[in-house]
Amino acid sequence: MATLSEENYLKAIFHLSKYDKTAVSTNAIAQKMETKASSATDMIKKLFEKGLIDYQKYKGVKLTENGRLAAVSVIRKHRLWEVFLVDKLRFSWDEVHEVAEQLEHIKSKKLTRELDAFLEFPTEDPHGDPIPDANGNMPSSQKLLLAKVKQLQRCICVGVKDSTPKFLQYLDKHKIALGTEITVLSRESYDESMAVKINNIQRSISKEVAHNLFVKIS
Numbered sequence: 001m002a003t004l005s006e007e008n009y010l011k012a013i014f015h016l017s018k019y020d021k022t023a024v025s026t027n028a029i030a031q032k033m034e035t036k037a038s039s040a041t042d043m044i045k046k047l048f049e050k051g052l053i054d055y056q057k058y059k060g061v062k063l064t065e066n067g068r069l070a071a072v073s074v075i076r077k078h079r080l081w082e083v084f085l086v087d088k089l090r091f092s093w094d095e096v097h098e099v100a101e102q103l104e105h106i107k108s109k110k111l112t113r114e115l116d117a118f119l120e121f122p123t124e125d126p127h128g129d130p131i132p133d134a135n136g137n138m139p140s141s142q143k144l145l146l147a148k149v150k151q152l153q154r155c156i157c158v159g160v161k162d163s164t165p166k167f168l169q170y171l172d173k174h175k176i177a178l179g180t181e182i183t184v185l186s187r188e189s190y191d192e193s194m195a196v197k198i199n200n201i202q203r204s205i206s207k208e209v210a211h212n213l214f215v216k217i218s
Helices: 004-016 026-033 037-049 065-087 096-103 109-118 165-173
Strands: 053-056 060-063 154-160 181-187 194-198 201-205 213-217
Touching: 004 026, 004 037, 004 060, 004 065, 026 037, 026 060, 037 053, 060 065, 065 096, 065 109, 154 165
Parallel strands: none
Antiparallel strands: 053 060, 154 181, 154 213, 181 194, 194 201
């Protein structure tokens, strides 16, 4: 059984590998975990000894099937707890991440099953990210960044790339949430900002915001 610290590393490797599709360098892991490369190397050795990762020098790290299942289990619990906090305890979407970071390490499988059932088996968290199922399957999501939407296309906000409180509070301030309809009116070639219509109000969206909002074409 993985420790709390080991679970955090497995989760980081899973995200860095783009859902377990590519090998990840030690430096990338260290940067993600905000630690020294030597500390990341020590943890990689521990995970390798437990059979949770495959590691070849100069070729990077990949999760084994057991490692992938452990990582996805933590992500599943994290996202279920976020749904619980928003839907049942009235947390806002910018408040839940840090609390879910603590709750995701609870080991009880029964608690996770009952939580899932209590929430009526949600498929997405409050930020629009897919919730893995009980068998470790990660649902595919057909979405693209707002920055990729063509002029005069209409789309619906379905998620965020940046889930930091600062960005989520910005979206709340500008009345942008999951389900918000956005129409791209024009694009500024100089700074890649966009003129859009949101709730029938025309406004400007910066390049940074456009690269952090996931949408579906409507």
